[in-house]
Amino acid sequence: MxxxxxxxxxxxxxxxxxxxxxxxxxxxxxxxxxxxxxxxxxxxxxxxxxxxxxxxxxxxxxxxxxxxxxxxxxxxxxxxxxxxxxxxxxxxIGMIHQHFQLIPPMTVLQNIVLGHEPTERGLVNDAAARDDIIDICDRYGFDVDEYLDTPVGQLDLGAQQRVEIVKSLYRGAxxxxxxxxxxxxxxxxxxxxxxxxxxxxxxxxxxxxxxxxxxxxxxxxxxxxxxxxxxxxxxxxxxxxxxxxxxxxxxxxxxxFDRLDREGEPGEPVLRADQLRIDSDRGREQVRGVDLTVRAGEIFGVAGVQGNGQTELVEALTGLRPVTSGEVHLHDEEITELRRRKRIEAGVAYIPEDRQREGLVEDYSLVRNAVLGNQTLDPFASRGVLNWGTVADHAADIITEYDVQPPNASTTAHSLSGGNQQKFIVGREIGHDPDVMVAAHPTRGVDIGSIEFIHNRLIELREEGMAILVVSSKLDEIQKLSDRVAVMYEGEFVAVVDPESVTDEQLGLLMAGAAREVDDYRDATLAAGSDSSQPDTSAAEETTAAATDENPTAGGRS
Amino acid sequence: MRTTTLLSPKRLRLVGLAAVILVALGAFVSIVLDVQVERLITRGFVTRSLEMATPIALAAIGGLYAEKSGVFNIGLEGFMIFGAFTAAATMFMLGGTSPTQGQLWLAMGVATLISIILTLGFAVLLIRYKADQIVAGLAIWFIALGFAPFTAATIWGSRSSPGLTSINNLAFGQSPMVFFTVIVVAAAWVFLYRTRYGYWIQAAGENPKALDTAGVDVNRVRYATVIFSGAMAGLAGAVLLAHAGNWVGTGDTMVDGRGWIAIVAYLFGNYNPIGAAAAALLFGALDMLNVQFQTVGIEASARLVNLLPYVAVIIVLTVWGKTRMPSKVGEAYETEE
Amino acid sequence: MSTDDRGRLRTLLDRAADWLLDATVLERLAIAVASTLLAIAIGLVIVAAAGFDPIRFASQLLIGAIGSERAILRTLRNSVLFVLAGVAVAVAFRAGVFNIGVQGQFIVGGFATVVSIIWLAAFVPTGAVGGMILLVFGTLVGIVAGGLYGALPGVLKAYGDANEIITTIMLNFIAIGFVGWLVAGPFSDPDATATRTRRLPANVELPQLVFSDPNLSIVGLAVTLVTVVAVAALLTRTSFGYDMVTSGYQAAAATYSGVDAKRMIVLTMTLSGMIAGLTGAVFVIMIQGYFTDPSGIGNYGFDAIAVSLLAANNPIGVLPAGMLFGGLDSAGSHIQINSDVPVQLIDGIVGLVVLFVSAPELFRMTAKRTGLGGDSE
Known part of the structure; x- marks a missing residue:
C-alpha cells in the first residue's frame, strides 16, 4: 500500500x-x-x-x-x-452497503447486471454484459471478471465486496x-x-x-x-x-462525568477466563486468546471500538456462544461447557447489547418481561410452576426502584423508551442476586438521566461485592466506572490499564490498535495488575475535552 | 448459468437419486416378484405415463415460479380442482354431454381464465394484505373441495359429471397437451434463466431488497408469478379433465393430491423447470406403474411405491437443508420509505 | 395471610380485566367473528345464486348445529375432535413451529391405538377391568405414537435444517399412504367388506352416563376439557410454557433467557404430536371403534389449523372455535339429509373462514379505512 x-x-x-x-x-x-x-x-x-x-x-x-x-x-x-x-x-450515486445486496445463488454476472440487463430479442445479452464488465475490471484491475459465472454465494466476502463495487460502476456510479x-x-x-x-x-x-x-x-x-x-x-x-x-x-x-467515588478493595476472583478463543457466526476468529479476571467488588471495564471481539467475548462468558478453546471459571468451578440456563442459575447476570432483540420481549407486558431469563429461578418459579404473584410484585418493585416510566406493569415493553427499557432490564438482572454481572453497552441509546442512574446502581452493586464486567465503547463511561480497564483490539486485550491515570490519548491510541507506541506503558500496568497506584502516569488528565453538547440519546429507537 | 449450473454436483446428485429410485424399483419388482419387465414397461405405459405427468408438470412450473419469487403457493391443489371443474362445467354448458373438440379447447381456455381471476384475489390477499401463505393456500384447497363439488351437484345433481368428452390424440397416440407441456417446460426454463424477468424472479425470492435497490418493484414481480402459478394450476386441472373426459367430485376429487405432488415435483427438481418436469414424469410413471402392477397381477406394494417421492423429498430436504428454498419465501416485502 | 390472598385475587382480577381490554385480544376476537360472519354471508349468497332459499338454509344451519338434542350431541362429538386437534396445532404455532402435520400424527396415533388394543386384548381378561386396561394402554400408545411422529420433523428441522412445513405435509401423505396400506393389507379385517381393521373388543368402550348418543361419552368431553385446561396452564403458568411461548414471540430473547432453541423445537413438535395422537385415540375409541382407510377419515388435522388460527392460537380460545367447526360439521350432516343444498357448501364456507382468518391485515385495513375499530396506532 x-x-x-x-x-x-x-x-x-x-x-x-x-x-x-x-x-x-x-x-x-x-x-x-x-x-x-x-x-x-x-x-x-x-x-x-x-x-x-x-x-x-x-x-x-x-x-x-x-x-x-x-x-x-x-x-x-x-x-x-x-x-x-x-x-x-x-x-x-452508488452505495456499497455493509450487508451486501447480492443474491447468493445467482452468478456474479447476473448480480452485476440485475435491474440493468442488456437484452437482445428478449433474452439477456450475456456477451454484451460480459464485455462491459471486463472493461470495468480491466480499467481498475479487478479480478471479478475471472469468476463471472460463479454463484456469488461461493465467493469470500472480499470478492463479494468487489462484485458490489463493480455493480455500482456498471450502473454508472x-x-x-x-x-x-x-x-x-x-x-x-x-x-x-x-x-x-x-x-x-x-x-x-x-x-x-x-x-x-x-x-x-x-x-x-x-x-x-x-x-x-x-x-x-x-x-x-x-x-x-x-x-x-x-x-x-x-x-x-x-x-x-466525574469518576465516581468508591470504597472497598476487590475481593476474591469470581469470573475468570483463560486463553479464550471464539469464532463469529461466520466462522472467523474474533477473540484470540483473552485472559481476564473479574473480582468480587470490582468493575472490570472492556474498552474498544466495536467489532473487535467484545460481542463474542460477552456471549461466550454468558453462555450464548461456544468457545473454540480456552476455559471460563466461575468461582472455582469450570463453566466453559455450561449451558446458558445453568449459568443464569449459577449466578451470571447479563445486560445484553441488543436489548430490543434479546433483553426484552417487545410484545410482553413488563410483568412477563420481569421473569425473562429468571423463569426457572426461585422465588419466581418452584418445581417448574411460575408464581405470577411474586413476579408481578417483582415487576412492581423494579418499576418503583428504578423509576421506570410509565409506572404500569401491564404496559408492553414495546411502549417504553430506550432508557426506561434499559432501567427495567438492569433492575431485572440485579433482582435475582447474581454473583457476576456482565453489562454490554449498558447505556447505549439511553437518556442522560437514566445513564446517571444506571451508573450509580452499578457502583452500588460493586460496593455490595458483586463482580461486574462492563463493555463499552464510550471512554468516559469506562473511565468513570471501572477499577481496571482492558482495551480490546482485533480480538485481544492489548493492554490492561488503570483508568485513573491513563490519558485519553493513550486510550485512544490503544483502541486504534497503535499498541506499539504505548508498549512501555502497557508492560508497566500489566505487571502491576489491578493495583491502582500507578506512579508513572500521575499526570492523568482529569477533565479533558469538556466539549459538552447536550445531546440526548442519539441513535436510539428508530 | 452455462454448463456450471446444468452439471452442478447438486443436480447430478438429484438426478442420480431419481435414477437410483427407478432402478431400485425395477429391480425390486422384477427380482422379488419375478415379473418380466417387458410386460410392465409397454408402449402404452410410456404414453400413459406422459399423459399422467402432464398436469403435474404444468402445475409444478407455475408453483416453482411463485416460490422462486418468494411466494409459496400452497394452493396449487385447490386451483387445479377449480380448473378441472370449470373446464367440465364449461364443456357441459357449451355442448351438453357430447361437446365437440373445439368446445373442449374453449373450455380449457375458460378454465385458465377463471383461475387467473381467482388467483388475482388470492395474490392480493397474499401480497397486499400479507396473508399467511400457508394458511391461505390451505384455505384455497378447502374452498375448492367444497365449492367445486357443490356447484357440480347443483348442475348435475351429483358431485360428478356425466361422461363428457376427452381430448383427441395427436401423433403417436399422444395427447396434444403432452407436446404443449414440453414447449411450456422449455419456455419456462429459458424465461427463468435467460431473460431479465427471470433474473428478477430469482432475486425477488432470494434478496428482495437487492432487487428493490436495483430499481425493480418486488411486489409487481410477485403478483405476476402468483397469477401465473394460478393460471398454470388451472390449466393443469383442465388438462387432467381433458384427458379423463369427465369430472369426478367425490372424495378428494379427481385431482386427488396431484397439486401437492406438483409441489413435491418442483422441490424434487430443485426449482428448475426441467427438473420439475422430470420429477413429474417420475411420478406419472409411478402412478401408472400401480395400474400396470394390477394388470400384471401384483397387488401388494403399489400404495407404498407411491410414497417414495415423499420420503425422497424429506431426505433431500434434510441433507441439503436450507440451501434449497429461496431464502425469502413466505415473507412479505415492504419497501422502506 | 388473608390480606395477601385478597391482594393476590385483586391482582388476578386486574390482570383479567387488562387482558380483556387489551386491544390485541379484542381485535383478534373481532377478526374471528368478522371472518366467520363474512364467510357465512358469502356462503348464503352462493346458496341464493344457486337457486336455493338462503333463509331456509341459514335456519337449517342453525337447526343442524343446535336445533335438537341430537344435533347438539352431534356438534359436541365433532367439537371434541376439532378442539383436541386445534390444541395440538395451537401448541406448535404458539412456539413458532408450523406443524401442518397434525393430520398425519392424528392418523398414526389413532391407528396405533387400535392396533395396540387389539394386540393386548389377547392377554387381558374380558370385562370392565380388562376394558379399562386396554383403554388406558391404547390411549397411551396413541399419544406416544403421535408424539414420535411429530418429533421426527422436529428433529429434522432442529438438526437438519429441513423446513417443517414441507416435511410435515410430506409426512401427512406418508401417514395416509402407509397406514392405508396397513389397513388394507396386514391389518385388514378379513370378515369386513369395507377396508378396515378389526373392531375393538366390545369391552373397550367409554361409559355413556349422560348422553344418549352412542358416539359421545362424557369421558371424551372430560378428556378434551382437561387437555385444554392443562395446555393452557402449561403455557401460561409454567417455566416450560414460558420458554415455549417466548420462543414463538421472539426467538433471540428466548435464547437469551436460557432456552435451547433446537431442543425446544423438538419438544414442541413432540408435544403437539402427542396431543394429535390423543385426538386419534379418542376418535377411534369413542367414535369409530376400528380404523378405516385414512384417506377418507376427514380432515380434522387440517381443519384444526383453521380452528387454532381462529382462536389466535390460544388453547382456551380453541374451545369456542372448535365448537364452531363442530357445529358447522354437524349442520352439514343435517343438511345432507334434510335439504337439497349440497352439503359440500359447508366445506367451502369453512375454507372461506380459513382464508379470511389468514389475512387479518384485510380487516385491519378495512377497519381503518371505514373509521371503525378506533385508532389502532
Missing part, C-alpha cells in the same frame, strides 16, 4: 456532493443534527465515528433511503431530493458510498480494497468512506469528517492529522 500524500484534484467545478445542515429525526431522537459535509470531486472523504454516531443515517439520506427533516442535499451542484435509491442511482467496507475483510483484503479505492479516485470518481478505523481513514482519504452523537465534530485534512487527534474527536465526552 503506497501512501503518497493525498493530493486533492484541483477542480474549479462544483463539489460532487454537498450536504448542508442536514437534520434527521426518528421520533424524538435526533440521528443527524445539522451536519455539513462536502465531497470534492475526485477525492476520498472519510466519515469517521462510533456506532450510532449517525454515519449510516447521513448516507441513507444522501442515497434516498430516508427523507431528511432539515437541510439541503446537492449533487454536482444541483439541489436534489431523492425519493428512492433509484433516483440516487440515476444521479450517479460516479460517486460511491462505502459503508464500513473493511469491517468484514481480512487485513490483506483491506489492503487491496484501499488500492482499488485509490485507483477509483485516480480515475476521477468521488468516494465517501464510512469507517471507525483511524489508520484506514488517515491512509486513504483526503478529508475526514468526524461524527459524534449525530453531530459533526469537525472536518480535517488527512494530511497532517494524527490518530490521537482523531481518536479524541471521535470518542470525546458527552457529558462531564
Amino acid at each position: 503506497d501512501t503518497q500524500p493525498s493530493t486533492r484534484t484541483p477542480d474549479g467545478g462544483e463539489p460532487a456532493v454537498r450536504l448542508d445542515t442536514i437534520t434527521k429525526r426518528f421520533g424524538d431522537v435526533v440521528a443527524n443534527d445539522r451536519v455539513d459535509l462536502t465531497l470534492e470531486r475526485g477525492t476520498i472523504h472519510a466519515l469517521l465515528g462510533e456506532n450510532g454516531s449517525g454515519k449510516t443515517t447521513l448516507m441513507s439520506v444522501l442515497y434516498g433511503l430516508y427523507d431528511h427533516d432539515e437541510g439541503t442535499v446537492s449533487v454536482n451542484g444541483e439541489r436534489t431530493d431523492f425519493d428512492s435509491p433509484r433516483d440516487a442511482m440515476d444521479a450517479g 460516479d460517486i460511491l458510498i462505502l459503508d464500513e467496507p473493511t469491517a468484514v475483510l481480512t487485513p490483506q483484503e483491506v489492503d487491496s480494497l484501499l488500492a482499488v479505492m485509490d485507483d477509483l479516485r485516480a480515475d476521477g470518481r468521488s468516494l465517501i468512506f464510512i469507517t471507525h478505523k483511524l489508520d484506514e481513514a488517515l491512509e486513504i482519504s483526503d478529508e475526514i469528517t468526524v461524527l459524534r452523537d449525530g453531530e459533526s465534530v469537525g472536518t480535517v485534512e488527512a494530511t497532517g492529522a494524527t490518530e490521537q487527534e482523531l481518536a479524541r474527536m471521535m470518542v470525546g465526552r458527552e457529558v462531564l
Whole structure:
C-alpha cells in the first residue's frame, strides 16, 4: 500500500456532493443534527465515528433511503431530493452497503447486471454484459471478471465486496458510498480494497468512506469528517492529522462525568477466563486468546471500538456462544461447557447489547418481561410452576426502584423508551442476586438521566461485592466506572490499564490498535495488575475535552 | 448459468437419486416378484405415463415460479380442482354431454381464465394484505373441495359429471397437451434463466431488497408469478379433465393430491423447470406403474411405491437443508420509505 | 395471610380485566367473528345464486348445529375432535413451529391405538377391568405414537435444517399412504367388506352416563376439557410454557433467557404430536371403534389449523372455535339429509373462514379505512 500524500484534484467545478445542515429525526431522537459535509470531486472523504454516531443515517439520506427533516442535499451542484435509491442511482450515486445486496445463488454476472440487463430479442445479452464488465475490471484491475459465472454465494466476502463495487460502476456510479467496507475483510483484503479505492479516485470518481478505523481513514482519504452523537465534530485534512487527534474527536465526552467515588478493595476472583478463543457466526476468529479476571467488588471495564471481539467475548462468558478453546471459571468451578440456563442459575447476570432483540420481549407486558431469563429461578418459579404473584410484585418493585416510566406493569415493553427499557432490564438482572454481572453497552441509546442512574446502581452493586464486567465503547463511561480497564483490539486485550491515570490519548491510541507506541506503558500496568497506584502516569488528565453538547440519546429507537 | 449450473454436483446428485429410485424399483419388482419387465414397461405405459405427468408438470412450473419469487403457493391443489371443474362445467354448458373438440379447447381456455381471476384475489390477499401463505393456500384447497363439488351437484345433481368428452390424440397416440407441456417446460426454463424477468424472479425470492435497490418493484414481480402459478394450476386441472373426459367430485376429487405432488415435483427438481418436469414424469410413471402392477397381477406394494417421492423429498430436504428454498419465501416485502 | 390472598385475587382480577381490554385480544376476537360472519354471508349468497332459499338454509344451519338434542350431541362429538386437534396445532404455532402435520400424527396415533388394543386384548381378561386396561394402554400408545411422529420433523428441522412445513405435509401423505396400506393389507379385517381393521373388543368402550348418543361419552368431553385446561396452564403458568411461548414471540430473547432453541423445537413438535395422537385415540375409541382407510377419515388435522388460527392460537380460545367447526360439521350432516343444498357448501364456507382468518391485515385495513375499530396506532 503506497501512501503518497493525498493530493486533492484541483477542480474549479462544483463539489460532487454537498450536504448542508442536514437534520434527521426518528421520533424524538435526533440521528443527524445539522451536519455539513462536502465531497470534492475526485477525492476520498472519510466519515469517521462510533456506532450510532449517525454515519449510516447521513448516507441513507444522501442515497434516498430516508427523507431528511432539515437541510439541503446537492449533487454536482444541483439541489436534489431523492425519493428512492433509484433516483440516487440515476444521479450517479452508488452505495456499497455493509450487508451486501447480492443474491447468493445467482452468478456474479447476473448480480452485476440485475435491474440493468442488456437484452437482445428478449433474452439477456450475456456477451454484451460480459464485455462491459471486463472493461470495468480491466480499467481498475479487478479480478471479478475471472469468476463471472460463479454463484456469488461461493465467493469470500472480499470478492463479494468487489462484485458490489463493480455493480455500482456498471450502473454508472460516479460517486460511491462505502459503508464500513473493511469491517468484514481480512487485513490483506483491506489492503487491496484501499488500492482499488485509490485507483477509483485516480480515475476521477468521488468516494465517501464510512469507517471507525483511524489508520484506514488517515491512509486513504483526503478529508475526514468526524461524527459524534449525530453531530459533526469537525472536518480535517488527512494530511497532517494524527490518530490521537482523531481518536479524541471521535470518542470525546458527552457529558462531564466525574469518576465516581468508591470504597472497598476487590475481593476474591469470581469470573475468570483463560486463553479464550471464539469464532463469529461466520466462522472467523474474533477473540484470540483473552485472559481476564473479574473480582468480587470490582468493575472490570472492556474498552474498544466495536467489532473487535467484545460481542463474542460477552456471549461466550454468558453462555450464548461456544468457545473454540480456552476455559471460563466461575468461582472455582469450570463453566466453559455450561449451558446458558445453568449459568443464569449459577449466578451470571447479563445486560445484553441488543436489548430490543434479546433483553426484552417487545410484545410482553413488563410483568412477563420481569421473569425473562429468571423463569426457572426461585422465588419466581418452584418445581417448574411460575408464581405470577411474586413476579408481578417483582415487576412492581423494579418499576418503583428504578423509576421506570410509565409506572404500569401491564404496559408492553414495546411502549417504553430506550432508557426506561434499559432501567427495567438492569433492575431485572440485579433482582435475582447474581454473583457476576456482565453489562454490554449498558447505556447505549439511553437518556442522560437514566445513564446517571444506571451508573450509580452499578457502583452500588460493586460496593455490595458483586463482580461486574462492563463493555463499552464510550471512554468516559469506562473511565468513570471501572477499577481496571482492558482495551480490546482485533480480538485481544492489548493492554490492561488503570483508568485513573491513563490519558485519553493513550486510550485512544490503544483502541486504534497503535499498541506499539504505548508498549512501555502497557508492560508497566500489566505487571502491576489491578493495583491502582500507578506512579508513572500521575499526570492523568482529569477533565479533558469538556466539549459538552447536550445531546440526548442519539441513535436510539428508530 | 452455462454448463456450471446444468452439471452442478447438486443436480447430478438429484438426478442420480431419481435414477437410483427407478432402478431400485425395477429391480425390486422384477427380482422379488419375478415379473418380466417387458410386460410392465409397454408402449402404452410410456404414453400413459406422459399423459399422467402432464398436469403435474404444468402445475409444478407455475408453483416453482411463485416460490422462486418468494411466494409459496400452497394452493396449487385447490386451483387445479377449480380448473378441472370449470373446464367440465364449461364443456357441459357449451355442448351438453357430447361437446365437440373445439368446445373442449374453449373450455380449457375458460378454465385458465377463471383461475387467473381467482388467483388475482388470492395474490392480493397474499401480497397486499400479507396473508399467511400457508394458511391461505390451505384455505384455497378447502374452498375448492367444497365449492367445486357443490356447484357440480347443483348442475348435475351429483358431485360428478356425466361422461363428457376427452381430448383427441395427436401423433403417436399422444395427447396434444403432452407436446404443449414440453414447449411450456422449455419456455419456462429459458424465461427463468435467460431473460431479465427471470433474473428478477430469482432475486425477488432470494434478496428482495437487492432487487428493490436495483430499481425493480418486488411486489409487481410477485403478483405476476402468483397469477401465473394460478393460471398454470388451472390449466393443469383442465388438462387432467381433458384427458379423463369427465369430472369426478367425490372424495378428494379427481385431482386427488396431484397439486401437492406438483409441489413435491418442483422441490424434487430443485426449482428448475426441467427438473420439475422430470420429477413429474417420475411420478406419472409411478402412478401408472400401480395400474400396470394390477394388470400384471401384483397387488401388494403399489400404495407404498407411491410414497417414495415423499420420503425422497424429506431426505433431500434434510441433507441439503436450507440451501434449497429461496431464502425469502413466505415473507412479505415492504419497501422502506 | 388473608390480606395477601385478597391482594393476590385483586391482582388476578386486574390482570383479567387488562387482558380483556387489551386491544390485541379484542381485535383478534373481532377478526374471528368478522371472518366467520363474512364467510357465512358469502356462503348464503352462493346458496341464493344457486337457486336455493338462503333463509331456509341459514335456519337449517342453525337447526343442524343446535336445533335438537341430537344435533347438539352431534356438534359436541365433532367439537371434541376439532378442539383436541386445534390444541395440538395451537401448541406448535404458539412456539413458532408450523406443524401442518397434525393430520398425519392424528392418523398414526389413532391407528396405533387400535392396533395396540387389539394386540393386548389377547392377554387381558374380558370385562370392565380388562376394558379399562386396554383403554388406558391404547390411549397411551396413541399419544406416544403421535408424539414420535411429530418429533421426527422436529428433529429434522432442529438438526437438519429441513423446513417443517414441507416435511410435515410430506409426512401427512406418508401417514395416509402407509397406514392405508396397513389397513388394507396386514391389518385388514378379513370378515369386513369395507377396508378396515378389526373392531375393538366390545369391552373397550367409554361409559355413556349422560348422553344418549352412542358416539359421545362424557369421558371424551372430560378428556378434551382437561387437555385444554392443562395446555393452557402449561403455557401460561409454567417455566416450560414460558420458554415455549417466548420462543414463538421472539426467538433471540428466548435464547437469551436460557432456552435451547433446537431442543425446544423438538419438544414442541413432540408435544403437539402427542396431543394429535390423543385426538386419534379418542376418535377411534369413542367414535369409530376400528380404523378405516385414512384417506377418507376427514380432515380434522387440517381443519384444526383453521380452528387454532381462529382462536389466535390460544388453547382456551380453541374451545369456542372448535365448537364452531363442530357445529358447522354437524349442520352439514343435517343438511345432507334434510335439504337439497349440497352439503359440500359447508366445506367451502369453512375454507372461506380459513382464508379470511389468514389475512387479518384485510380487516385491519378495512377497519381503518371505514373509521371503525378506533385508532389502532
